[in-house]
Amino acid sequence: xxxxxxxxxxxxxxxxxxxxxxxxxxxPGYVWVNDEEIAQLAKFRGETIEQFxxxxxxxxxxxxxxxxxxxxxxxxxxxxxxxxxxxTRPVQCRTWPFWSENVETPAAWEGVKRGCPGAxxxxxxxxxxxxxQASQVHHE
Numbered sequence: 001x002x003x004x005x006x007x008x009x010x011x012x013x014x015x016x017x018x019x020x021x022x023x024x025x026x027x028p029g030y031v032w033v034n035d036e037e038i039a040q041l042a043k044f045r046g047e048t049i050e051q052f053x054x055x056x057x058x059x060x061x062x063x064x065x066x067x068x069x070x071x072x073x074x075x076x077x078x079x080x081x082x083x084x085x086x087x088t089r090p091v092q093c094r095t096w097p098f099w100s101e102n103v104e105t106p107a108a109w110e111g112v113k114r115g116c117p118g119a120x121x122x123x124x125x126x127x128x129x130x131x132x133q134a135s136q137v138h139h140e
Contacts, residue, residue, distance in 0.1 A: 016122020
């Protein structure tokens, strides 16, 4: 049965990407990509899907993730330049910080705000926008 209770962020949450790279750098993780995202990234970079996959994609179980640089930074993050594929970045990146685990509780959101200078700043996203973004993220 679906809950009719409003989420704790009923008044929305503020976020404005500063393109600081905090969510793109550091400890290893996964940037999940699907076939459509791979095709878009390859086209954006002027490569064939095969070329792109050979250089930048790894299989993890039944899913695909972008590879990382040594140290865990995203393969497309460049110091002083930022995300080199920002215009066509994967859904996982575009929906940050509104992932379900980040908005589950006020404490989780406070944790995001400690690591992300854009969280809690800028435009207020509505509950509907947040839920929409959270529903788009495909984790393994």
